[in-house]
Amino acid sequence: MKALQGVDGHVAWVDAPRLACDAGQVRIRVAAAGLNRADLMQRAGLYPPPAGASPYLGLECSGVIEEVGAGCDWRVGDRVCALLAGGGVAEEVVVDARHVLPVPDGLSLHEAAAVPEVYATAWLNIFQLAGLQAGEKVLVHAGASGVGSAAIQLCKAFGNPVWVSVGSQERLAHCQALGASGGVVRNDNLAELEQLGPFDVVLDPVGAGYVELNLSLLARDGRWVIIGLMSGRKAEIDLAQVLSKRLQITGSTLRNRSDEFKAQLLSDLRQHIWPLFGEGRLSAQLVDTYPVAFAEAAYAELASNQVSGKLVLVVDPSLS
Known part of the structure; x- marks a missing residue:
């Protein structure tokens, strides 16, 4: 073959x-x-x-x-x-x-x-590992990706409001058509997410470049699930925020x-x-x-x- x-x-x-x-x-x-x-x-x-x-x-x-x-x-x-x-x-x-x-x-x-891959990834990381509860708010980085598109639809189906970060206005429109409440274009002003949060769950395929951002956006008892390293693998982290907010940080892969x-x-x-x-x-x-x-x-x-x-x-x- x-x-x-x-x-x-x-x-x-x-x-x-x-x-x-x-x-x-x-x-x-x-x-x-x-x-x-x-x-x-x-x-x-x-x-x-x-x-x-x-x-x-x-x-x-x-x-x-x-x-x-x-x-x-x-x-x-x-x-x-x-x-x-x-x-x-x-x-x-x-x-x-x-x-x-x-x-x-x-x-x-x-x-x-x-x-199979994108829905398994979204379900595993948002609903099982992060334990998303009714009414909790979700932030999905790279929201227009395959996993992001699946995650948005799942959040909408189960009644959870979801926001995104994306690479263009066209991709933001795509996410909103799927059910996202809104979001930001990453090259414009990611800090605008502060006005939309805090978020209970962050699904993050980006990695190092978003560490400081995610810490600031997470609500108390928030869960941050890292599924990729598109912006790199090494970063400094303010552990005081992890402690004071009682955050959970989870690294997750499915393939292995x-x-x-x-x-x-x-x-x-x-x-x-x-x-x-x-x-x-x-x-x-x-x-x-x-x-x-x-x-x-x-x-x-x-x-x-x-x-x-x-x-x-x-x-x-x-x-x-």
């Missing part, structure tokens, strides 16, 4: 070994795969996959089950999407059956490829979590989140699709930081 590999900052569609489908696993014929910033880091050689995971790119995919291992409830022909530790941009994937979800009602396979952890997370998504797609309260926010032959162009668009929502690579155009 073929799979997409990161090579010296670029990508290549290469021959890959076909894996056995063992007990507890399913084989998926891949229709499409969602793009994520982790792919950019792996492509650059900065984010190797966890031990034992596929070395190829892609943390989520959609497709049709073509083989079922012993002990699985899935059937050949089921239309599904999956959360992966790697290998999603390939002609097929073999994955733990517990990390597979049905295509949400009302979504195409292309749209379904754009939802255990199979059991991911299985429980996906079970929670299926129970609490997946029905909201059928009700029209959540959407995939699919911006554009690219044939896998144009993967380099797709990753270049993602790297531009101008995408509001999600990009998807189409692997098998006969499946949609």
